[in-house]
Amino acid sequence: MYKLYWSRRTGAFAVETALTLCGAPFEREQVDHKAGAQREAAYLAINPVGQVPALALPGGQVMTESAAMLLHILDAYPDSGFWPSDTAERAMAYRWLVFASAQLYETDLRYSYPDRYTTAPDGAEGVRQAAHAQVDRLWSILAEALTPGPFFFEQGLTLLDPYLAMVAAWHYDLPRLCAAEPRVHALLEAVTSHPEVGPVWRRYDMPMPAPAA
Amino acid sequence: MAQPYRLYWSPTTGSFVVELMLREAGAPHETIRVEDRRGEDFLAVNPLGKVPVLELPDGTVMTESAAMVLQLFEAYPEADFTPKDAEAWTKARRWLMFLTCELYTAYQQMYHSEHFTVGSRIAREEVKSAGRGRIRELWKIFEAQALEPGPFVLGEHYSGVDAYAAMIASWDQSPDVLLTIRPRLGKMVRAVCDRPETAALLEKYKLGFGT
Numbered sequence: 001m002y003k004l005y006w007s008r009r010t011g012a013f014a015v016e017t018a019l020t021l022c023g024a025p026f027e028r029e030q031v032d033h034k035a036g037a038q039r040e041a042a043y044l045a046i047n048p049v050g051q052v053p054a055l056a057l058p059g060g061q062v063m064t065e066s067a068a069m070l071l072h073i074l075d076a077y078p079d080s081g082f083w084p085s086d087t088a089e090r091a092m093a094y095r096w097l098v099f100a101s102a103q104l105y106e107t108d109l110r111y112s113y114p115d116r117y118t119t120a121p122d123g124a125e126g127v128r129q130a131a132h133a134q135v136d137r138l139w140s141i142l143a144e145a146l147t148p149g150p151f152f153f154e155q156g157l158t159l160l161d162p163y164l165a166m167v168a169a170w171h172y173d174l175p176r177l178c179a180a181e182p183r184v185h186a187l188l189e190a191v192t193s194h195p196e197v198g199p200v201w202r203r204y205d206m207p208m209p210a211p212a213a
Numbered sequence: 214m215a216q217p218y219r220l221y222w223s224p225t226t227g228s229f230v231v232e233l234m235l236r237e238a239g240a241p242h243e244t245i246r247v248e249d250r251r252g253e254d255f256l257a258v259n260p261l262g263k264v265p266v267l268e269l270p271d272g273t274v275m276t277e278s279a280a281m282v283l284q285l286f287e288a289y290p291e292a293d294f295t296p297k298d299a300e301a302w303t304k305a306r307r308w309l310m311f312l313t314c315e316l317y318t319a320y321q322q323m324y325h326s327e328h329f330t331v332g333s334r335i336a337r338e339e340v341k342s343a344g345r346g347r348i349r350e351l352w353k354i355f356e357a358q359a360l361e362p363g364p365f366v367l368g369e370h371y372s373g374v375d376a377y378a379a380m381i382a383s384w385d386q387s388p389d390v391l392l393t394i395r396p397r398l399g400k401m402v403r404a405v406c407d408r409p410e411t412a413a414l415l416e417k418y419k420l421g422f423g424t
Binding site: 057068075088092105118134141144 | 280335357
């Protein structure tokens, strides 16, 4: 059985979604993010970077990095159908999954925890503003690729979609992102109303997009 | 008719690991040097203005070096650089994502601090200084966890993840100091540098280590 270390509004959402969709048996252990439990020795022994999620595999091996966990789960459940099978589409899926984790997710962290990115006591505001500008630029690039939508691939839902919706929901001004990028808004609506993904979204208390006008 | 892989590259960038893997796989490829990453021509290829960009034989265009590594693993399952069993795959993906999400961006913070703050030159120095602290911490974690037991991330077997890590280590302000204070990292990087395709390519990319 898998064991997922989770907290609300973290990347654990994408991992729980993957486990649920693929039908993998798992249990959860909540890490009290508000109390800073992810920085305490017990959790650092599991994930030394102090980030949630972490995933213990049935064999005991522990993984970090949410995007790597999705790829692992896809490998363990090769017939799940939640990843493209065509070579060119797989290349695209890797490209945008890495883009979402290495660029978007990382930039979200910069405005959520700006203090970590500067040694100046009054430097946080400058870091936050730069991250806001960068994340808007990244979303406009991604929205270009999100066509025709609402999901990334024509085949329907893949594990890329909840991951993208998750990082979109962390945007510093979600209504503004939805207004500026209608395709991202459509993706969010499709993911949050999906019968299996929607309940996980709500359990993780992820921000809900406003209904489309 | 399939075309060769086409790699857009510049010295000292993340294209290094992609070209190394193409060479090691014996994949037909051509390389196009990008002189102006902010020029209109290149922005049409990658609107982020970043190298590498890789065009696959079927014409699919990829960005994100770690995604290219994943793609080449899949395209060349028999190559030395590709993980061979389930446990190796899991470990390789985890540390590849760690390297690209954490360390790659920490070095970006050092070298492109202007993207990390809207503040003055002094503010940029403070961002670099935080980046240096992050880098030290991350290599410590990488050595303790990824290179246990070593010498490579996958134990006795070299993989593309080692080449990726060696490339990032070469970006350090003092790579020789880094490899001395992190001896297991040093040993792995030297083993990567000893591979036949690596030496010439380090020179092409103007990357390298003093010793």
